[in-house]
Amino acid sequence: MVPNPIGPECIRVTKVYDWVVLTNRDRNKVQIPEECFAAIEDARHDGNTITATCSEVVGTRSCDFIGAIPANIPNVPGAQIVSLAFHVHIRVQFFCNGEPLPGCNFVVPVSFMDEVILCFPEGTEINCNIFDVQCTVVLNQMLGDMVVLDVTMCKDVQVEAEVKLEVEAKFCGPRPIIPIEEDGFVCPTPRFPQQCPTFFPTLNCDCQGAADFSGEATITVTEGLIGGGLTTGQLDLTALVCDQCTLSGSRIQVTFLDTLGPTPIGTPDAEGDQSFTFTANDFNQPTCVIDPVTGLVTGLTATGTGVITPAGGVPENATFTLILADVDPGLDTATLTITGATTTVIIPLNEAVNPGLEVEVGDCERFPV
Structure with missing residues (x-):
């Protein structure tokens, strides 16, 4: 393929x-x-x-x-x-x-x-x-x-x-009509075509963020995935929130393979296997964290819904909360909490304990002057 x-x-x-x-x-x-x-x-x-x-x-x-x-x-x-x-x-x-x-x-x-x-x-x-x-x-x-x-x-x-x-594209639609004022004024003509960002297209988000991690991690799994408490395994996490400042450009994908069970990694029907996958399918507007001194966006919180699938289990609807903090150098953190009908997963990642964690957060001024 x-x-x-x-x-x-x-x-x-x-x-x-x-x-x-x-x-x-x-x-x-x-x-x-x-x-x-x-x-x-x-x-x-x-x-x-x-x-x-x-x-x-x-x-x-x-x-x-x-x-x-x-x-x-x-x-x-x-x-x-x-x-x-x-x-x-x-x-x-x-x-x-x-x-x-x-x-x-x-x-x-x-x-x-x-x-x-x-x-x-x-x-x-x-x-x-x-x-x-x-x-x-x-x-x-x-x-x-x-x-x-x-x-x-x-x-x-x-x-x-x-x-x-x-x-990275999405479908878009027309905007409402703007009422015509009686009086006009002569505005300067730009040399090259410039977008009118104040009314089309409308930016969906005030900030955007991304997190990426692949490696060994210790997480918490309770009530549902057979077993409970802390477990260590192979974690692959990719998160994009308001990519290109567009809410529809958001996605979260998580795969966790439990390495502590009595069976080989990733065996779906083994007793005690706490492996799972999670895919986000709907995002709310994120909440931006702004540094009071610099005025820069240093973090965000995103919430929404998705589907979690336990090893050997049935997919179930879930809610999620993702908290990202972009603190350089070496202090990036990403915390993802997933709450399903029978399952709760907490994934706490920080760059000091989880080398390879990459977190980027910023505002939506995508084209610097």
């Missing part, structure tokens, strides 16, 4: 600098062709029932960039009010007692103009498209030879540029 480890990758991609979804609903009066209007009037005069439908003509969606002016958002260089025009063609058809009326199948254009605040720095481009169109004919609002169409249009607008990134 070819190894497939998770790690940073350098890729050339279209970077999304901003992304919003817009929805327009409006009633448009459209002219009924002369031949069709005459047929409708004749049918009504004879006491027939007139109905109508409207639908999008496939392949007619389009979006035009009109222009942009600076937006009045303090401390966000690159934010602009962008004007866009969206177009689609709608087919309208009238029926008499359910049968198509002659000359009453025609196409009309429908357009919407939008203004939206976007992070739109120099060097980026607007990519907009219509992803859904709904239409209804409002027959009770026919005005002479005019008919009213109720049209809803859903649009996707992104600001993009091609860049090279080192990434």
Whole structure:
């Protein structure tokens, strides 16, 4: 099997600098062709029932960039009010007692103009498209030879540029619309495309941390894994909390092989074997520890849920608490407490007793000036 480890990758991609979804609903009066209007009037005069439908003509969606002016958002260089025009063609058809009326199948254009605040720095481009169109004919609002169409249009607008990134990725979604202020101001134009970090994308975490250890360790296992108390074995622990300052970039994986049982290392069904594995699957926002003198983040506490699987046992849901302290030189500590329905595990690691322990904790200023 070819190894497939998770790690940073350098890729050339279209970077999304901003992304919003817009929805327009409006009633448009459209002219009924002369031949069709005459047929409708004749049918009504004879006491027939007139109905109508409207639908999008496939392949007619389009979006035009009109222009942009600076937006009045303090401390966000690159934010602009962008004007866009969206177009689609709608087919309208009238029926008499359910049968198509002659000359009453025609196409009309429908357009919407939008203004939206976007992070739109120099060097980026607007990519907009219509992803859904709904239409209804409002027959009770026919005005002479005019008919009213109720049209809803859903649009996707992104600001993009091609860049090279080192990434560990997750899915993301659009942000809420920002109300447009009446007054604007001229903001400086950056030389290169710069992100608008104050409103897109939103940083999920205030601090981030990592711990890694592989080697012999003494831990506490009570109530559940056969036996109890202190036990020594081979421990492999990897923890990432808010990797790249993103909560979804968090993971904890623990494997412990008990070496003190009466059977070979890792035998799952041996009496007295206290081996187990643990995988975290959900993380809460971590609590950051800040040094009052330096103002730097020196530790964090992360909590969440996961699954612990004892040797020879059934996987059970568990909660966890991970406490990391980045104290250089040589005083790093990592403590992981896992509490399941029948099992409690405490893993206390410190660099002095457990050589090879690596702990890194910091704030989320990922790109130093």
